Structures are given as C-alpha cells and as structure tokens.
Amino acid sequence: MHIWVDADACPRPVKEILFRAAERKQVHLTLVANQPLSTPPSKVIRSVQVGAGFDVADNHIVQQAKAGDLVITADIPLAAEVVAKGCTAINPRGEPYTKENIRERLNMRDFMDTLRSSGIDTGGPAAYGQKERQAFANTLDRLLAQQRP
Numbered sequence: 001m002h003i004w005v006d007a008d009a010c011p012r013p014v015k016e017i018l019f020r021a022a023e024r025k026q027v028h029l030t031l032v033a034n035q036p037l038s039t040p041p042s043k044v045i046r047s048v049q050v051g052a053g054f055d056v057a058d059n060h061i062v063q064q065a066k067a068g069d070l071v072i073t074a075d076i077p078l079a080a081e082v083v084a085k086g087c088t089a090i091n092p093r094g095e096p097y098t099k100e101n102i103r104e105r106l107n108m109r110d111f112m113d114t115l116r117s118s119g120i121d122t123g124g125p126a127a128y129g130q131k132e133r134q135a136f137a138n139t140l141d142r143l144l145a146q147q148r149p
Helices: 012-025 056-064 076-084 102-117 130-145
Strands: 002-006 028-033 045-049 070-072 088-090
Touching (some): 012 028, 012 045, 076 102, 088 130
Parallel strands (some): 028 045, 070 088
C-alpha cells in the first residue's frame, strides 16, 4: 500500500497523523501539492510539487495511484477516479468514499455548487476540530491494520 495525499488543502493535523502512521507502519506516504511542502526526514515520506493549475495535483495522484493504495482527499471528483481504479479513499474527517456512496456524494457536490452559483449561501464545512481529527486517526488505524505486514 502507498498513501497518497491531496495536500494543498489537507489540514496540518491530518498530515501530522499521517507522518506518525507512515513511520510506525513503514508505509510509503507521498504528499502532492502545487506548492512546496515540508516533510520530516524519512525513508518512507516524501512530497511532490506539481505545476500550478486546475487539477494538476489530482491528475498526478490519479496517474500514480494503483489498486490497493490509500488516497486522502476532500476532493470528491478525485475520490471518484481513484475509487474506480480500486484504491481506498477517505477524506480528512475519516469518512470513506466507496463505490456505493461516491455517486451520491458527486450529486450532492454538484447540487451545492448550483446553489452557490445561484447566490445562495450554503455555509461551508464545519470547523475541523478534535472530534474530526480523532475520527480520521481511527479510520486510518483501521485501514492500516487491515494491511499485510
């Protein structure tokens, strides 16, 4: 398993959890962003800076990820693409994207986008706090425990 992170908008606490987990489990972790990222010195952790532009980081992840890899993203279209490739995908709140729920999530995303473009204030996601951080850590631990040593 390789862990891929859509890192441009990934919360710092999620990155810190991933750094510790990658070291503990010796699982390869790659953060992909269109800006420079700092990562701890490690044999299993690296970052890739891609060019600026719409979906450049997403496209890199889709091209590189293989079935069985884990992708961390809040980007639902990216999640749909990697799930279709046989990857596991979760968001920074620990919620899984699956073949069973991805279409519904895409539809809801498009609906909310339509509302926003109509001038309706849809708010935004709830603040990222300790509860979300714990949910992400628990989901990650469960997924990593399922992997063969």
